[in-house]
Amino acid sequence: MPPFDVRFVRNLEQARPRPDRSSAPCVACAVRHLTVCAPLNPAELAEFSTIMKRRHFEPANAVFDEGDLAKHVFNVTSGVVKIYKLLPDGRRQVTGFLIAGDFLGLANEERYAYSAEAVTDARLCCFPRQKFEAMLDNFPAVERQMLMVASHELAAAQEQMLLLGRKTAKEKIASFLLRLSSRYRKRGLQDNPIHLPMSRNDIGDFLGLTTETVSRTFTQLKSSQMIRLLAGGLVELCDIDQLEDIAEGM
Amino acid sequence: MPPFDVRFVRNLEQARPRPDRSSAPCVACAVRHLTVCAPLNPAELAEFSTIMKRRHFEPANAVFDEGDLAKHVFNVTSGVVKIYKLLPDGRRQVTGFLIAGDFLGLANEERYAYSAEAVTDARLCCFPRQKFEAMLDNFPAVERQMLMVASHELAAAQEQMLLLGRKTAKEKIASFLLRLSSRYRKRGLQDNPIHLPMSRNDIGDFLGLTTETVSRTFTQLKSSQMIRLLAGGLVELCDIDQLEDIAEGM
DNA sequence: CGCAAGATTGACGGAGTTCAAGCCGAGTGG
DNA sequence: CCACTCGGCTTGAACTCCGTCAATCTTGCG
Known part of the structure; x- marks a missing residue:
């Protein structure tokens, strides 16, 4: 048990977000195409950006909490944000790690169905939801794009269900590393020594494992020469073919 | 091991679908509002229905398989369809049981990312995908509705990840029964003795458990008077409050 | 340096799987 | 109408992977 309630600290930090109206027009956005x-x-x-504010979140800073009124939708432009759901007794399931280009805040009811929290320093574009939805009426192409994004996420969610329901710890970790690498590659980020900014605990909560099992499994993959743990939270994937075989349960 | 390959039989059956062009215009569709x-x-x-065919599938009949060219999208109008993903060694994750009103076939690439198979006799509206997408250009309201549907499914998927990653067998079964009951209610179907047409094996593959554990857990809930197993695959939920507490891990 | 938080490692236990045997019920055929 | 069969369901016993608990190590930071 931590000596004080982590969520309390998080909310303190949340109390001072940093609106960033500076300039930074979307035209220069490096991840817009995604x-x-x-x-x-x-x-x-330009029209779209009139309703948008850019905000910065520090690590462990909440973007929103499950049950909050869904007043905004967001685009991550840099950093990593985790989204998760909690059970009353504190058990947690991280349902995604979002990076530059990812959209969040889609809520079918008036409230968010999950919490979102910065893992690293993160910058988000922040749209008031009502204005955003009104804007969609004028930009059907954006609406179609959102449908495509949602459909991709749905496919990813099904992949994750397969992982959670049917894969072993080793298969889960291998799948996790490969998927992250592949997502980094798509965004033009370094995809082989990959950056793992999230804690072992977060990884465990994403994969349906405990911190200890995550740690042991990393050690195991390390001893069999499939990965190397470098300084600065970097992980090198040394034998990608074998990792892929493991990830698919072969 | 079954004496012959189940999938072989399934494909034989699939070879003779039953197009049903009869009449049954969508106007009379009982689940259209969903x-x-x-x-x-x-x-x-009327315009939409020109591109649509109704098809009937018998139990264990494949609607499509993972990897097939995604030529159609579907709406279930009656019966139950399961969708699932497989690992090379045969491990299976059922990612959903679809009932009247549910949409399926959304694929972001050109191929389906999962398989779909009738659990009971099932009727589906079947739209050629390209024509369906072309139609969307003229009916932005349908596109928006699809986004809403996708967003609901995304929320359901996250709920399922929480279940798969963090709930115990007992909590999984309780959640499953309550959710199914709630979905039946929304469609105007009988929601208390609820119909479980799928096998224990299917339920296990949906909840990340084995047949045996599903069976044992039903027995356990039965002995503690929370459910009753009736004839015809009916399950009576006797103590819904307690089931809800269990489902939420309390 | 010294502390605190996170990561690793070890020992142990338990929830759920695996393997195996029996049960039940619907369909079949004599 | 009943014996037979076959698939699915249930139950039991043994095992195992992963969780739990606890101690130690590492790392980053004031």
């Missing part, structure tokens, strides 16, 4: 904003031309982008 | 067709007026429905 986001829901992809289909917009410069003029449309 | 589907992606909900926003259409009668004239629009």
